[in-house]
Amino acid sequence: MAKVDSWSEIGLVSITAQSGxxxxxxxxxxxxxxxxxxxxxxxxxxxxxxxxxxxxxEEPVEITLEAYPVEAGTDTGAxxxxxxxxxxxxxxxQGVSISVDHTRSKYRMSLLWTDASVATAETxxxxxxxxxxxxxxxxDGFFTSAKPSFTDGILKWTVKYKVxxxxxxxAANVKIESTDGTAALAAPxxxxxxxxx
Amino acid sequence: MYKVTxxxxxxxxxxxxxxxxxxxxxxxxxxxxxxxxxxxxKGKSNSDKxxxxxKQEKKPTKFKENKE
Numbered sequence: 001m002a003k004v005d006s007w008s009e010i011g012l013v014s015i016t017a018q019s020g021x022x023x024x025x026x027x028x029x030x031x032x033x034x035x036x037x038x039x040x041x042x043x044x045x046x047x048x049x050x051x052x053x054x055x056x057x058e059e060p061v062e063i064t065l066e067a068y069p070v071e072a073g074t075d076t077g078a079x080x081x082x083x084x085x086x087x088x089x090x091x092x093x094q095g096v097s098i099s100v101d102h103t104r105s106k107y108r109m110s111l112l113w114t115d116a117s118v119a120t121a122e123t124x125x126x127x128x129x130x131x132x133x134x135x136x137x138x139x140d141g142f143f144t145s146a147k148p149s150f151t152d153g154i155l156k157w158t159v160k161y162k163v164x165x166x167x168x169x170x171a172a173n174v175k176i177e178s179t180d181g182t183a184a185l186a187a188p189x190x191x192x193x194x195x196x197x
Numbered sequence: 198m199y200k201v202t203x204x205x206x207x208x209x210x211x212x213x214x215x216x217x218x219x220x221x222x223x224x225x226x227x228x229x230x231x232x233x234x235x236x237x238x239k240g241k242s243n244s245d246k247x248x249x250x251x252k253q254e255k256k257p258t259k260f261k262e263n264k265e
Contacts, residue, residue: 018206019219020232076230091210092230098210105207193206 003132003181007113013065014121015080015161016108016191017090022120025080030156031066032111034136036174037165058165061138061174063109065159072096078120083159086143104142108191109161111136124187125179132181137188138163138174139196171196198238199227209233 013029014022037059043051065083073085073096084098085091086107091098112121114133125131141163148157163173173196179185188197201224203209203216209232216222216233227235 020205076232078231089208089210089215090205090232092228092232093210093212101208103208 003130004115007134010113012110012112012114012118012121014110014112015086016110016122018106018108019190019192021078021190022110022122023074023078023080024120025065025067028067028069028080029065030068031064033064034111035062035064037061060162060164061141062144062163063111063138063161065157065161067157067159068154069157070155072098083143083146083157086159086161087146106140107143107161108137108139108188108197109141109163110138110188122188125185127182127184130181131185132179133185134176134178135185136174136176137197139191140164140167140173198240199224200236200238201228202234202236203232204234205232 011026011032013025013032015025016022038056039058040056042054042056044054045051067083069080069082071082073082073091074080075092075094075096082096085096086105088098088101089103110121112118112123112133112135114125114131116125116129116131116133118125121135125133138161141161143159144162145160146157148155150156165172165174167173175197177185189195191197200221201211201216202221203219206218208218209216211228211230211233214222214224223238227237
């Protein structure tokens with residue numbers, strides 16, 4: 001049985017570029033909404049009154065963040081500073097300047113709720129630390145939207161990340177894992193074109 | 198001089214210079230970003246050479262004493 005009654009108030013959001021290292025966005029983020037794709041089906045009514053099930057392929061997962069960055073993008077470091085570079089080309093120098101372009105880059109997004117004190121959502125939870133936690137991981141996804149708004153008198157960005165359920169080779173792009181504290185939850189492997197996690 | 202390699206599997210901008218995924222370029226200035234692998238190229242940097250050239254140009258001219 002898990003040590004906690006619920007996951008509330010705090011969590012971690014890590015975004016990793018392919019071949020890069022995890023960048024933590026919890027400091028900027030207020031809300032996270034995870035729209036796991038439906039694994040639906042239709043029914044076909046037969047003349048005998050029966051139903052034949054016609055499966056619908058699993059839909060993509062879409063994660064929406066509401067965040068309050070003060071910069072255009074993250075020039076360097078393990079702490080996220082902005083979101084606009086996630087849709088276009090990253091700029092590694094100040095002043096950060098990001099123009100719209102046709103670049104589409106793959107990212108891994110990890111969300112972690114834990115009672116352990118960890119730096120990123122991609123950190124291992126250990127048995128010796130008796131850490132429990134729940135992690136949602138999506139790999140080979142793309143950022144599809146980053147919209148700033150100032151309607152509430154504060155500059156808020158609504159950011160959308162979308163990932164197909166499977167890649168072209170039918171390997172899973174999404175997984176949810178947890179530990180109740182009696183077993184370790186390993187850290188994912190470094191994200192590359194050959195390793196999703 | 199520095200050998201600078203974009204370690205990400207995506208395009209990255211370094212000021213006005215654009216690195217494609219995994220591309221390596223030789224730069225005179227060292228970038229301070231974790232998006233790159235930076236190796237110093239042993240030997241004189243460009244700026245060292247320029248300083249040396251300036252020193253050579255500014256050598257004081259020896260005047261012969263006028264023994265009149």
